[in-house]
Amino acid sequence: MTASDAIFEHLYVHFPFCARKCPYCDFNSHAGRDDLIDRYIDALVLELERWAGQVRPRTIFVGGGTPTHGDASALERYIDAVRDAFDAAALEEFTIEANPGSLDRAKVRALVRAGVNRVSLGVQSFDDRLLEMLGRVHNAADAVRGVEILRAGGIERLSVDLILATPGQSLADQERDVARAIDLDPEHVSAYVLTFEEGTAFTRLMEEGRMPAPEAERDLAHLHVVCERLAAAGYERYEISNFARGGRVCLHNLAYWRNANWLGVGAGAHSHRDGRRWKNVDDPAAYAAALERSDAPLDWEEHVPPPSQLFESLMMGLRLADGVDVNELSSRHGIDVRTTYEDVIREHVAGGRAVLDGSRLFLTEGGLDLANRVIRDFVP
Numbered sequence: 001m002t003a004s005d006a007i008f009e010h011l012y013v014h015f016p017f018c019a020r021k022c023p024y025c026d027f028n029s030h031a032g033r034d035d036l037i038d039r040y041i042d043a044l045v046l047e048l049e050r051w052a053g054q055v056r057p058r059t060i061f062v063g064g065g066t067p068t069h070g071d072a073s074a075l076e077r078y079i080d081a082v083r084d085a086f087d088a089a090a091l092e093e094f095t096i097e098a099n100p101g102s103l104d105r106a107k108v109r110a111l112v113r114a115g116v117n118r119v120s121l122g123v124q125s126f127d128d129r130l131l132e133m134l135g136r137v138h139n140a141a142d143a144v145r146g147v148e149i150l151r152a153g154g155i156e157r158l159s160v161d162l163i164l165a166t167p168g169q170s171l172a173d174q175e176r177d178v179a180r181a182i183d184l185d186p187e188h189v190s191a192y193v194l195t196f197e198e199g200t201a202f203t204r205l206m207e208e209g210r211m212p213a214p215e216a217e218r219d220l221a222h223l224h225v226v227c228e229r230l231a232a233a234g235y236e237r238y239e240i241s242n243f244a245r246g247g248r249v250c251l252h253n254l255a256y257w258r259n260a261n262w263l264g265v266g267a268g269a270h271s272h273r274d275g276r277r278w279k280n281v282d283d284p285a286a287y288a289a290a291l292e293r294s295d296a297p298l299d300w301e302e303h304v305p306p307p308s309q310l311f312e313s314l315m316m317g318l319r320l321a322d323g324v325d326v327n328e329l330s331s332r333h334g335i336d337v338r339t340t341y342e343d344v345i346r347e348h349v350a351g352g353r354a355v356l357d358g359s360r361l362f363l364t365e366g367g368l369d370l371a372n373r374v375i376r377d378f379v380p
């Protein structure tokens with residue numbers, strides 16, 4: 001076996017269907033196409049079979065879309081197929097994303113039977129006014145009920161996912177939201193500031209002046225409130241927007257941030273193996289049609305040159321609280337980090353935004369606040 005056909009340890013599975021398209025969402029997600037779900041699952045099974053023997057997962061992450069959208073039998077069919085496709089002897093973490101309101105006891109039973117041990121619940125807010133504004137189909141009571149169903153069903157690890165700095169949300173609202181999340185006692189919290197992505201309904205509204213544009217200072221103030229409350233409750237900030245208690249970090253996402261190899265299956269899924277990146281077609285019908293013809297559902301692929309690979313490793317690794325090991329990155333990418341980035345590192349260390357401690361390079365709290373700006377300086 002060569003480096004180019006190394007076994008994948010991290011598997012991502014995409015389920016692109018949702019009850020409704022949220023106005024801020026630029027993910028590959030589709031509402032009103034539930035008639036495609038059965039055909040899509042058949043195609044997913046075909047794609048999983050194509051990769052037999054090349055995956056021995058330590059982590060599996062089923063994302064979307066809303067992977068728990070659709071009925072329990074559809075969920076059971078594809079989640080069992082994911083579990084059965086590969087040798088699961090090394091599996092440590094099996095995550096699925098779920099939305100409150102899309103869960104019931106039968107679905108949670110199917111998840112636990114398949115070996116799912118972690119659920120990332122898209123709560124976003126506990127304020128019904130903000131949930132409506134975000135176009136979510138659930139309310140705060142659904143979120144609390146979702147957590148109860150998951151815990152009663154035996155899900156060991158729970159992440160509550162929040163959106164911060166929604167237009168109209170005050171700092172006091174933000175504080176209440178994070179306090180309600182902590183009350184539910186999850187092992188993990190993800191807290192992302194709302195972003196305005198190209199092509200979304202929110203971005204159109206903003207461009208038409210009907211929605212306020214984001215302000216960096218306001219966004220940071222919301223993030224700081226959340227960081228402080230979570231730290232006080234014993235959550236460690238291990239990545240800019242991710243917090244875990246008792247070391248219960250998301251191993252799958254950690255692999256992305258460390259620029260590891262991973263296989264993505266499903267419509268629009270990305271994959272990475274030793275500097276080769278590729279992506280499947282986005283459209284679920286086109287994806288299914290390719291697999292029905294026994295073709296690869298490939299949209300594009302590229303070979304990333306070593307300087308860009310190194311930049312990717314820095315860009316993602318510097319999001320982590322413990323940063324990157326410059327010696328490890330130098331030997332992995334064949335480029336000496338200390339000499340290539342000598343001036344950039346010196347400038348950010350002198351400015352108090354970064355620390356180089358032995359071979360570990362990481363951003364300070366102030367540096368994490370300015371992470372995008374700092375990371376831009378590493379562009380090759």
Ligand code: SF4
Pocket residue numbers: 017018019020021022025026027029064065066099122
């Ligand atoms: S539920 Fe999630 S994936 Fe689906 S439209 Fe909303 S934000 Fe996008």
